[in-house]
Amino acid sequence: xxxxxxxxxxxxxxxxxxxxxxxxxxxxxxxxxxxxxxxxxxxxxxxxxxxxxxxxxxxxxxxxxxxxxxxxxxxxxxxxxxxxxxxxxxxxxxxxxxxxxxxxxxxxxxxxxxxxxxxxxxxxxxxxxxxxxxxxxxxxxxxxxxxxxxxxxxxxxxxxxxxxxxxxxxxxxxxxxxxxxx
Amino acid sequence: xxxxxxxxxxxxxxxxxxxxxxxxxxxxxxxxxxxxxxxxxxxxxxxxxxxxxxxxxxxxxxxxxxxxxxxxxxxxxxxxxxxxxxxxxxxxxxxxxxxxxxxxxxxxxxxxxxxxxxxxxxxxxxxxxxxxxxxxxxxxxxxxxxxxxxxxxxxxxxxxxxxxxxxxxxxxxxxxxxxxxxxxxx
Numbered sequence: 001x002x003x004x005x006x007x008x009x010x011x012x013x014x015x016x017x018x019x020x021x022x023x024x025x026x027x028x029x030x031x032x033x034x035x036x037x038x039x040x041x042x043x044x045x046x047x048x049x050x051x052x053x054x055x056x057x058x059x060x061x062x063x064x065x066x067x068x069x070x071x072x073x074x075x076x077x078x079x080x081x082x083x084x085x086x087x088x089x090x091x092x093x094x095x096x097x098x099x100x101x102x103x104x105x106x107x108x109x110x111x112x113x114x115x116x117x118x119x120x121x122x123x124x125x126x127x128x129x130x131x132x133x134x135x136x137x138x139x140x141x142x143x144x145x146x147x148x149x150x151x152x153x154x155x156x157x158x159x160x161x162x163x164x165x166x167x168x169x170x171x172x173x174x175x176x177x178x179x180x181x182x
Numbered sequence: 183x184x185x186x187x188x189x190x191x192x193x194x195x196x197x198x199x200x201x202x203x204x205x206x207x208x209x210x211x212x213x214x215x216x217x218x219x220x221x222x223x224x225x226x227x228x229x230x231x232x233x234x235x236x237x238x239x240x241x242x243x244x245x246x247x248x249x250x251x252x253x254x255x256x257x258x259x260x261x262x263x264x265x266x267x268x269x270x271x272x273x274x275x276x277x278x279x280x281x282x283x284x285x286x287x288x289x290x291x292x293x294x295x296x297x298x299x300x301x302x303x304x305x306x307x308x309x310x311x312x313x314x315x316x317x318x319x320x321x322x323x324x325x326x327x328x329x330x331x332x333x334x335x336x337x338x339x340x341x342x343x344x345x346x347x348x349x350x351x352x353x354x355x356x357x358x359x360x361x362x363x364x365x366x367x368x
Contacts, residue, residue: 014346014363015337016208027343126329136206140348140363142313144340150207155331156219159206161357170348174359176206176327 004106005132006050008115008122009042010149011171013139017146018117023058027143033167037137047073047111052121053080059116077101079121102130123151126178133177134159140170195293199237200302200309201322202336203358209333210304215249219328221356226324229360233322238262238298241289244270246304247278258303264288266308286315293317310338318365321346327357 011028012018019025035041051059056078076091083093094101102125105113115122115131125131136149159176166172203220204210211217240258242250244267250256257263257277265278266285273280281288285308292300302309302318312318323336346363353359 159327166351
């Protein structure tokens with residue numbers, strides 16, 4: 001059985017930001033495509049979502065559908081130094097070393113794992129060698145300033161391009177494998 | 183009729199292009215200016231050669247020029263080279279014209295004169311001021327499959343949003359993705 005992969009799947013602006021400085025993503029709102037830039041298919045391939053705390057809290061604000069909900073079958077792990085108590089069995093707050101967490105999670109049977117972001121938790125997983133793939137949907141706009149895809153640090157991560165697709169409305173989706181995992 | 187004249191004028195103007203090779207996380211060089219991660223192949227050379235035939239002028243900021251000199255290149259051959267700087271008094275290279283007036287105004291004037299396309303080299307501050315002044319018409323990137331994490335950014339932060347129209351997206355055999363966008367003018 002193949003190992004479960006941890007996959008960053010996210011939209012960025014053409015200048016490489018995942019949100020404006022205040023966290024807003026109004027620039028993502030667009031008519032979209034039938035398959036939501038491949039997201040519908042991707043969502044079927046995962047059963048677990050990893051979140052940074054700020055991103056999770058933002059999503060609660062957007063949705064109000066009962067707690068960062070992406071369906072009742074999806075398990076959510078939220079990374080935070082200050083875990084609050086929760087009664088939601090589908091949400092667990094995590095405050096342990098990434099390697100320990102990821103090793104345990106990968107050992108459990110299941111589908112692939114969606115790394116939702118933001119930039120800090122992506123950076124931490126990447127630097128721990130725990131990101132397998134990136135699926136980036138580039139929105140055709142420069143937002144000027146914002147939160148970068150991955151928090152800054154000197155690194156040198158080689159990727160291999162698996163596929164690329166240009167949508168009619170100008171969104172470009174690129175799928176990369178991380179080729180030199182630590 | 184005024185509108186129509188403007189349109190005709192706009193169509194006649196020389197195209198200003200900005201772009202270059204970048205990492206997936208949008209850096210054009212490491213912090214120490216290293217570009218050893220760049221991938222070249224015949225495809226890239228062909229695209230580059232084709233592009234250079236469409237331009238006759240290169241504009242760059244002082245820092246980009248200095249890096250180019252350091253790498254042994256300096257001025258680009260076969261085209262008119264303008265270097266923008268408020269601090270330099272002179273450049274000891276006859277192939278280069280030093281410009282100390284406002285870059286956006288200078289290039290807007292250039293656009294109205296007859297000639298081929300104009301290419302903005304390097305990232306940084308010159309590109310930002312030209313974007314903000316609506317001078318850049320097209321952008322093109324050769325996105326490399328690497329995450330550098332830090333370095334010289336392709337973009338400096340800009341004060342407003344700039345919407346783009348995708349003109350071309352091409353997957354190259356070396357794992358790079360070449361994208362070209364038209365800048366939507368406000």
